[in-house]
Amino acid sequence: MSETMPASERSYAVLGIFDTPDALMQAIPKVRASMLGAVEAYTPYPIHGIDDALGLRKSPLGGMVLVMGILGALTAFGFQYWISAVDYPIITGGKGAGSWEAFIPIMFEVTVLFATFTAGLGMLFLLNKLPFFGHPVLSSKAMSSITRDRYALALEAEDESFDSGAALRALQAAGALEVEVLPAPDRSPFLTSDFILRVLGGIFAACVVSGLAMYFATKWFPLLKPMVYMQDQPRLNAQKPSGFFKDRHGMQRPVAGTVARGHLPTATGTQDAAAALVNPLPRTKEIFAVGRKAYANRCEVCHGALGNGAGSLTAAYGGKPANLQAQQFRDYPDGKIYWAIVNGKNAMPSQAADLTDAQRWAVVHYVRALQRAQNAKDEDLKVATP
Template sequence: MLEPLFGVLALFPSADALLKAIPQVKERGFTRLEAYTPYPVHGIDEALDLPKSKLGILVFILASLGAICAFLFEWWTSTVSYPLLTAGKAYNGWQAWVPVMLEGTILVGTFTAALGMLFVFNRLPFFGNPMLRSKAVDEITRDKFALVIRPGDGGLDTSAAIAALRAAGGQAIEVVPAPHYRRAGLAWWAKVTAGIGAACLVAGYGTAWAIRTFPTTKPMVEMENQPRLDAQAPDTFFASGRGMQLPPVGTVPRAFMPVLATNPDQGGKALVDPLPVTARVLERGRQQFDIHCAVCHDKLGTGKPWLDSTYEAQPTDLQSSTIRDASDGYLYWVISKGFASMPAYAADISPNDRWAIIRYVRALERSQDAPARDVK
């Protein structure tokens, strides 16, 4: 029986010679042509009428999917699962997610391009190509350019093909047979998967065993051994002899608003509540008051501490007429700076929350001493 035919091959000395030969061979009625070159040759796709690769479409779709997944992941972690307030920025600040989206796009895009090219369009894995058995393969991978006429539906007139190639300037013409290659089946895949799995297990358990058996040999110690100063460590570089330095004089944290008034009365005149009176502000004030103030001043502000008798200070009754008549700025100063045995809360409560607390204290006062027009 005749061996099945892969095609008739001819070699050309240059890419130009190959490009010139293609239309001549086509003119003689051979349309199923393939070219093999040592490097990509411009214009060969057009010459062979190869359709445009669909890889770009695949990459575009999957890369877009990568961007969308990165966006959804960032959106979910930042706004749903773990909303963390960073410098007062909105949780759903998509601008901060762009780097991750970019990385997601590139990651999925490059993997799709490489793996899609190999496994989807080149249909790997198959082992062996008839061309590898041709005599010309050495030269093709070095400095020669090959054109192969493949059999069409009606087979191939070998002598006509040889003549056509010779007429077009082809050299070292040979007939390449097509031995039967099978594509990888399920058994092959099972073997490969099992092999990779076994290799992973051996590597993983081997590493774990090695680390336990030789605990002093650490795999990577660069971070640990780098030249650096530990916190609180002494250092001779600065005159103070300390490694840690204080911030320059006058440094303030971002958005820090110092209370400049030196006593509560001065504060009472200078400080003005910037917040609107809304249900949200009052609700926030109630929450913050219950957290920070109620333990000493009681939920109603009556000044009966929940602490036992070992707490000897006597918190002020916030319902008293003195506090009721004091201005909002006065209270703000007391919360920010502390007052006699009352501690300062500037470090724990943000300025707006301090004002919200004062709004709520005013509401508490009114709740215990409502004017007649409130109870109509």
């Protein structure tokens, strides 16, 4: 390389070649003192003390990993706390919502995730400057000897004002045996169409390969179920036949006399015995509303909206629903109506499974209201005055 290179031609660096590590180490302080550009050394193997001589700062990667790891732990904690204490607070295993001890495994995982991704991607993209694939020094003429038995010191351009001639003289003065000027590479912008095509092609190839691999892996290797204890236990499926019961039904009615938790035992004896039962509910507007709704849902189809036995069922039903307006039923004690609701009567099926105890007694009140509405007396029209 000659010293007559036009100043307009920009260069990336000037490379000085030394034949011993000692010569290189002695040259470093001199070249650094020239202050002409960034000083970088290329050697076939690590040389003790060269980091200090070059004044290399410690890699920032450790700090980045620490910060991102802590961020990962906080993210995992915050996310889990939000889920289990704010958004969907369900008590499981008797632990209070937001028990942080249970979050630790996930926090650990996310910490590792954030930290390793930062280490990997940070190294590749921030520190190794991907996607800048070719380092100019790699294409220098001296490179083949640098990787064998020569030691190179580079003065790299930091800005436009880099003077390659001065750099060249400084390296020679420091004892370089040979010098080489590296032209600045035309560093093409990141998102060239060529680059995008390669990335898309790579993604496509990866999809095809992994798709085929998954296809054949699941085809050739039997699926391994990790835990089948709950899946394979003897059990009864709803709506499915079962050999376990005599009637071969999987679904069974509760055992006779079953009393659900929180409910009182209801009328199980004879209808006459039930006559003594007293309706425990007060006659309030709200109770009548409950009774009216339950009646409309569970009784009206058979007994009619007025309770006169003219429901919307056709003759195909077979039974003749009782006319609840008949004198006989107006004289019925509340308990006998209640008993009919709970136990059913002849063609009338029991309504107990579909009405809570309170709903049954509310229906009784409502039947009374229907009866009185159809058989009103004069005094019923008088407005009650306090």
